[in-house]
Amino acid sequence: MKRNIILFYAFLWFLPVFAQSDSTVTRIIEIARTDNRTMQHLDVLCNRFGGRLVGSDAYENAANWAASKFREWGMQVEMDEVGSVPVGFNRGPWFGRMMGEESMSLHFVTPSYTSGTKGVQRGHVMAEPKTREEFNRMKGRLKGAWVLITGKSNGFPIDFSAESDHRRDSIIEANMKTMEMNRAGKSKDPKNYKAVEPFDEPALFYREMREAGILGIIQSAPVPLVALYDRNNIMDMTFENLPVTPDIKLDEHQFELIERMVKERRQVILEFDIRNFFKPGPVKYHNVIGIIPGTEFPDEYVIMGGHLDAYDVATGGVDDGSGVTPTMEAARLIMAAGGKPKSTILVMLFAAEEFGLWGSQHWVNQNTEKLGFISNMFNRDYGPLPPVSISVTEAMWNDMEQICRPLNNINPDFPFELKKREPIERPEKPWGTDSGPFAVAGVPTLSFGLEDVKGYNFSYREIWHTERDTYNMSIPEYQEHAAVVTAVVVYGMACLNHLLPAEGYYK
Numbered sequence: 001m002k003r004n005i006i007l008f009y010a011f012l013w014f015l016p017v018f019a020q021s022d023s024t025v026t027r028i029i030e031i032a033r034t035d036n037r038t039m040q041h042l043d044v045l046c047n048r049f050g051g052r053l054v055g056s057d058a059y060e061n062a063a064n065w066a067a068s069k070f071r072e073w074g075m076q077v078e079m080d081e082v083g084s085v086p087v088g089f090n091r092g093p094w095f096g097r098m099m100g101e102e103s104m105s106l107h108f109v110t111p112s113y114t115s116g117t118k119g120v121q122r123g124h125v126m127a128e129p130k131t132r133e134e135f136n137r138m139k140g141r142l143k144g145a146w147v148l149i150t151g152k153s154n155g156f157p158i159d160f161s162a163e164s165d166h167r168r169d170s171i172i173e174a175n176m177k178t179m180e181m182n183r184a185g186k187s188k189d190p191k192n193y194k195a196v197e198p199f200d201e202p203a204l205f206y207r208e209m210r211e212a213g214i215l216g217i218i219q220s221a222p223v224p225l226v227a228l229y230d231r232n233n234i235m236d237m238t239f240e241n242l243p244v245t246p247d248i249k250l251d252e253h254q255f256e257l258i259e260r261m262v263k264e265r266r267q268v269i270l271e272f273d274i275r276n277f278f279k280p281g282p283v284k285y286h287n288v289i290g291i292i293p294g295t296e297f298p299d300e301y302v303i304m305g306g307h308l309d310a311y312d313v314a315t316g317g318v319d320d321g322s323g324v325t326p327t328m329e330a331a332r333l334i335m336a337a338g339g340k341p342k343s344t345i346l347v348m349l350f351a352a353e354e355f356g357l358w359g360s361q362h363w364v365n366q367n368t369e370k371l372g373f374i375s376n377m378f379n380r381d382y383g384p385l386p387p388v389s390i391s392v393t394e395a396m397w398n399d400m401e402q403i404c405r406p407l408n409n410i411n412p413d414f415p416f417e418l419k420k421r422e423p424i425e426r427p428e429k430p431w432g433t434d435s436g437p438f439a440v441a442g443v444p445t446l447s448f449g450l451e452d453v454k455g456y457n458f459s460y461r462e463i464w465h466t467e468r469d470t471y472n473m474s475i476p477e478y479q480e481h482a483a484v485v486t487a488v489v490v491y492g493m494a495c496l497n498h499l500l501p502a503e504g505y506y507k
């Protein structure tokens, strides 16, 4: 009897604490069920702003908009300046077609921070020269030509820097020696001599062709098309010294057809209109950090995030609209439900992930004093799939079991499972998304197990950095579910009266 009374009082003492967070969680789930705005956020990001490349107006617009939403929902906001690019880039539309009998519209892309055309430019097509003799033979015809270059596009432009010109010069020299050697070898022993292939480098005579007045270069590209950015030259660009030669990555099937016609010395005329615009810099870029201050432990943190930047050949509907928008919605749900977490929730929309994790690395470098006080950093950058599990350590088990309990009451289509995890090696170098720098710094980076539960045949490979990464590739019911699961777990973690135990997370 006595024991029961003690238990009863203990229960009363705990009750308000749990009741408060429980009722907030109930409200989070209810609001998510009746008014889930994840896809509205994605609609704005993709279809009102567009591809959010670092240095673009679209990135800046998206960052300011996200900040204004956080404020509207009652959160604090920090615009965390990460750096600047010396010039900005805004992509306009692009068109191309083959003229004449075999007329067709061309399917192509150009990497960001490369040149557009000077209006509509029409010209004949040539295959690039590979030796000095070939160059001399065709140099008079290069003016006003589109030049087919060898190799397969990897999404990056051909480097036009003086350094790369120099490298190509030495390849030309080396190839000349190889061919001399072949000639000598063949004349000595015509039957048995095995000729050595010269080294194949795309756009080998790039400088000479530019000087000769080509309209642009065209390279074969696998489908779906990928367009990255001028990683090699971006930081040295100035508005007075912008790239001038369009660098076209053409659908490999069209390339093959055109290449064959050129080999047959048939007349091929192509027309391109590419609107790649620049703006004078420096253009600053910021991480957008939404803050829900902790009521009891303001200096302890739970972080959720994704990257706001995206390649602008598409609109970042999946990479990383699939991470940013459920994260924003999770924050809105917590605020709309009247959430008052004990520790601080930081909602991080990172800049320049695609340029090499610049935004997340910057935050980690600037906030070393906080790194030991982060229960977990949740990053979502793996596609528009629903969270169906989470793997936690022995030490986390009791807390996480409590926190995740409501997840099975949200939607019977998406059962949630708590799993055990083994300690992992703390990485020495960040992996390829924004949780990487946190993991290197020893912060736990639990993330949800994702699964294409309903069989939408989603392929991350298909959209990752490609022209297909648009709004319609997202999967609304998965995305909306991700928002509510994230909200419940992050809020639950931020309502603990201790940091989530980190022992046994890393070896």
Ligand SMILES: [Zn+2]
Residues within 6 Å of the ligand: 307, 319, 320, 353, 381, 433
């Ligand atoms: Zn990404």
